[in-house]
Amino acid sequence: MDFSRVELSDDDQRFLEESRAFLSDLVTEDVLRRDRETGDNFDEGVHLALGAAGYLEREWRPESDGGFNRVRRRIWELEKRRAHVPWVTSGTTAMIARSVEKFGSPELKAEVMPKVYSGHVRLCLGYTEPEGGSDVATCKTRAVRDGDSWVINGSKMFTTGAHNCQYVFLITNTDPDAPKHKSLTMFLVPLDSPGIEIQGIRTIDGDRTNIVYYSDVRVDDKYRLGGVNDGWTVVREPLNAEHGAVEAAVDGLQDVAIMMHQALFMADAADKAAAKVTQADPNGRRLIDDGAVAYRLGRSVARMEASFSTPNIFGRVALAQTMRDISPDLMDLLGTASSLPLGTDGAADDGAAEYVFRFAPLVGIYGGTLEVFRNMIAQYVLGLGKPAYAAPAKKAS
Ligand SMILES: Cc1cc2nc3c(=O)[nH]c(=O)nc-3n(C[C@H](O)[C@H](O)[C@H](O)COP(=O)(O)OP(=O)(O)OC[C@H]3O[C@@H](n4cnc5c(N)ncnc54)[C@H](O)[C@@H]3O)c2cc1C
Structure with missing residues (x-):
């Protein structure tokens, strides 16, 4: 990996300055306050302004198709973080848009993609169910074919951003008798379809997510992504990206660990x-002159730096665990x-550490829990085999 500083061309330097100025005008104190109050991690005004200025399209298209080059993409990502642009719903939209491009019919792409780029259409993830989300393939939400359409029944837990989105990327079960990875079909379901009810849930850190109920929701076949019972092929790629199970680019122009946004x-x-x-x-006294304070601060910073440098899926575990610790x-x-x-008036550090304390448990849950990631590392990276949960065999006496 190349750790050298990237020399910016004059054009790239200008791009950095323009982006910084644009974002600092856009993400006002009002936007940040509203975001804390709603817990949405999304601001429609900001999102539409990014769309209107062409930033969403340049961010989400590949470079070969008019998108940012690698250096500008990196500058853009870092500037968005610096400005605290609300990120959750734009993140899910970007991730799902790639699957719509790859697996959507031309008709569906024409309906959705221009509005994704303008910011008017946002997309959320409908994987997790009330009875368990770690194994997304054990999906119980049913889709049953009826002529040219499908009828969907079930419920999804933690569909973050559903109330700010127009479509949900929904995993359904279309063959309950098939092996679980061959029973799934993916849809991009319009959230204004009759039979959909969205109920808000607030998490301990103040974020808003949702439970979404689907009762006899009728969806045209054009909203199907990929083949019937071949949903695992469609969902695997965004899942791998979310899990950090992807190769790092050799130019080093990306975060070392995933979830750096949260880690900041x-x-x-x-x-x-x-x-x-x-x-x-x-009286001239400083807390740092107490050895115990210096030790605990030093240990915290050392652990934090180590977690920032821990790559991809390992980094994800290291970051969330370090936030908790x-x-x-x-x-x-x-x-x-x-x-x-x-x-709050009188908060020691404007509530920064207290927020991390409440946020850290969630960072170690969404997109997969730390326990599940540790098992994945053991199984797929270290080759330790599948965990056996059966009781140990009794010793012969
Ligand atoms: C704030 C927030 C936002 C979220 N946003 C979304 C979203 O937008 N869309 C979406 O679909 N989902 C979302 N999720 C859901 C999230 O992905 C799941 O919560 C997560 O995958 C865990 O699933 P679960 O909560 O159903 O726990 P379960 O799968 O029921 O697990 C319960 C417990 O068992 C443990 N466990 C389960 N399986 C194993 C195993 N194989 N090995 C060891 N331990 C295991 C887990 O670690 C956990 O402690 C969100 C969750 C949160 C908290």
Whole structure:
């Protein structure tokens, strides 16, 4: 991997400055406050403005088709983070749009893709079900063919962003008697179809997600993605991307670990704690001069840096685990006022570490839990075989 600094051409430097200025005008204090209040991690005004200025199209199209080149893509991603552009629904839209391009009929692509690029159409993930999401292939939501359409019944848990989206990328079961990976069919279901009910759920960190009920929802066959009972082929690619089970590009122009976006909240909290403990009180005393404080801060920062440098699927586990482990340490260093949340008068670090403490459990759940990822690493990367859950055989006496 090449760790050298990337020399920006004059054009790329100009692009960086334009993007930075554009985003700082767009993502106002009002946008950030609203986002915290709704927990949506999406702002329609911001999203539409990005679409109108052509950024969504350039971000989501491949370079060969008018999209950003690798350097600009990297600049753009980093600038979006710097400006705190709400990211959840645009992330799911980008991921699903690639599957629509690959598996959608020409008619479906013509209906959806121009509006995806303009920002008017957003897409969310309908994988998880109330009875369990780790194994997405054990899907119980049924789709039954009826002439040129399908009738869908079931429910999906945690369909984040459904209330801000126009379509859901839905896993359905179309053959309950088949082996589980041969029983699935994917649809891009319009969320304004009769029979769909979206109910909001707030998570402990304040994010909003949804449970979505499907009762006799009729969907035309043109909304099917890929073959009947071949949904696993369609869903595997976005799942691998979400899991970080993809090869890193050799140019190094991407995050080392996936979920860096989430991890930067931890970096922000560590920076704030470091600033606080190095400030002198009126008597000239600094918390950092206490060896225990220096040790705990140093250990937290070292663990954080190590997690940032841990690649792809390993990094995902390292980041979420480190967020869980160091946020209580950072809060301890800052004292009781660190338990006050963001935007509260008197909060020690404007609630940064407290937010990471509430956010970290979720980062280790969505897209797959840490336990499941550890098993995947053991099984597929380290080649340790499938875990055997059967009781051990009794010793012959
Ligand atoms: C904030 C948030 C947003 C989300 N957004 C979306 C979304 O947009 N779309 C979507 O479809 N889903 C979404 N999810 C769902 C998420 O992907 C699932 O919660 C996750 O995959 C775990 O599934 P589950 O909650 O059903 O837990 P289960 O699968 O029921 O697991 C329960 C427990 O058993 C453990 N476990 C399960 N299987 C194994 C195994 N093989 N080995 C070891 N331990 C195991 C798990 O680690 C967990 O502790 C979201 C979840 C959250 C919290």
